[in-house]
Amino acid sequence: MKMNSAFGKQEERAAWLFVLPAAISLALFTFYPMLNALTISFKEYSLINPEAVFVGLANYSGLLSDPKFINSLLHSFHFALVVIPVQTALALGLALLIYRSSWVTGLFRTIYFMPVVIAIGVASTLFKLIYNQDYGLLNSLLGFFGAGPVSFLSDPNLALYGIMLLGVWKSAGFFMIIFVAGLNGIPNDLYEAAEVDGATRAQKFVKITLPLLRRTLTFVIIITTMDALKIFVPVALVTGGGPADSTTTAVYYIYKIAFQQMEMGYGTAAAFILFVIVMCISIVQLRLLRTDVEY
């Protein structure tokens, strides 16, 4: 439709005015700090002393040869590689169980969604108690079934899995709801037609549900990836990056550098490297998961 009258111009102006508040706040609270951070990342900048020295790419080259930073990135990727498939499959599974509405599914929806509502700080503190090797609920339960104690807090080989468990428990419910919305959007007549043709349940899932859920799936996977690579709060509260740095993820490392060791420039450079990595991954995912199937 073409707008050529005075009315059209007025509408256009109104549109801009509507965009304005969001644009201003984005510019002020997102882009301006980001630009500032970008300049800081090229400086030797101590947190408590604003007089900084420009050091060019030294922070970036230092980071790329810093084994602690590389390790923290590897921990983040390890976390993401496990959490993305497990959490997505779990969320989809839960959604399939409850997406048709009846009073029972309503109840279960609420139960599965509960962890999402709990504040992450509270959940982390609770999990720290639950994981306690001697008095925690988890090991009491395992002991009841005769299984040995699991030291999620003090075994460097296990600690990251403890954080993963917490992460999946906390977020699966949210993505379940997204999947429920996606599932309910698939027209019922497709299934009816398939049934007439004698399709099995598995065939219906693979040939109808999954392809038509692809948009939802794309959204879920990209958001999960970003969240997973940026994991911070449970690490800070449950393990503090320990034992022996085994749960120090990239964001936690950045926090330690910038605020504990006061190397703001170095930390900001690390944040930008992480930002670029996350952005690249998201772009690749968007391309890969692009779909032509429509309904």
Add this chain to the structure above:
Amino acid sequence: MLRLRKMMIVLLIACFGIALLSACSTKGSGGENAGAGGASQGTSAEPNKGDGKKVEIRYWRHDFAPEVQALQKMIQSFEAANPNITVKMEVIPYGDYETKIRTALAAGNAPDVIGLDGPTLAAYAHQGAVIPLDAYFEADGNKEDIAAPVLASLTYKDQIYAAPLNDASIGMFYNKKLFEKNDIELPSKDPNQAWTWEQVLQAAQKINDPANKVYGIDPGWGLGEGEGSTFVKLPFIWQAGGEILSPDGNEVKGYLDSPESKRALSFFSSLYNEYKVAPKEIPPEAFETGKLGIVVNGPWAISGFATSHPDFKLGEDWDIAPLWKDAKQVTPNGSWNMAITKDSKQPDAAWKFVNWVTGIEGAKFWYQETKNLPARLSTASAIPELTEYPMNIFVEQSSKFAHPRPVTPAYPVITTAISKLFADLGVSGRNVDEAVAEAVTAIDKALEKYR
């Protein structure tokens, strides 16, 4: 109709704009103290107040109930003696404390007076975040009364940057009942008769009974991070005859990776991995509830245990012995101090307050209220109980065996590297040489900047 809609749009945008602007303006004027902020008040608020030069000193410290209560009393008496100065104390949880101070300093709205932990002093001083106090100390600070090792830990490049609230030392706290149950001879209470590492290990082996959730020893406040954790672990290295840095604070190679230092680290690791007398994960309040035979702790814990576990009695259930020794007897020192920030607009008034709390009379009151090891000699001689058990252990240790932590702006890196090193050895049982090499590289890189 159209006009009406247009008006609505304009109205809507105006609302958004106002909301946005107000959000900005609170942000601009500096955090939660915007209205009452001391720094801004000194200049602008004078006409509003009737009695002329009333100033407000903002003071931040970390949370620790007994100390906060003592300070509240001291602030009251200070305000009564100095009616034109008010002190606004803000108490911040320990875990967030350093971050909060640092972000406030970065934003240029730090309080006038801050609590400063000994080892971070050099970093703050190097960046000019806190001001030197030498002139004030000369005038009315009674500098000669402060114990020499404490003063050394507060001196960076020949200038004093903080006034000590108290000193600190640690001893070996042991569960008397567990010792008696396992027929272990009790260690001496004489500060000159410290147990050796071997004696401690043997006792821990006898007590250790993981099947019943009773553990031998927690040699250094677990394996987590934090300055407290480093504070109690460093003595192992010094006791073996090792050092962290060269005396001038410029070199780490040849010190942290010396054979003596490595011997200390191997011993620490063996407690966790070879002898398994130290639990990798300690249940909360393990010592107070009789689950742990031996721990390290300081004088502050005496009153702490008395309030948190009144049934767990000193002399009956537990006792204190001097900290163990190896080639040498060494204990750590240094504690929390008060410093004046560069952002303070009224450093003279701030010093008045600092000197009120940390001066000769203040130090005595501080000891009576908190039972922290005094940093002033006059306090130690004025109070008889400091020469009696258990305080005499800490007092004597800090005068004979104290070793300050390295005073260098690179300390924030050192403390993380050291706690990582001890965790590597304790919890992951890593090879000592490899783990030490990694820590040395990290510290060396940080020192490079200050050479």
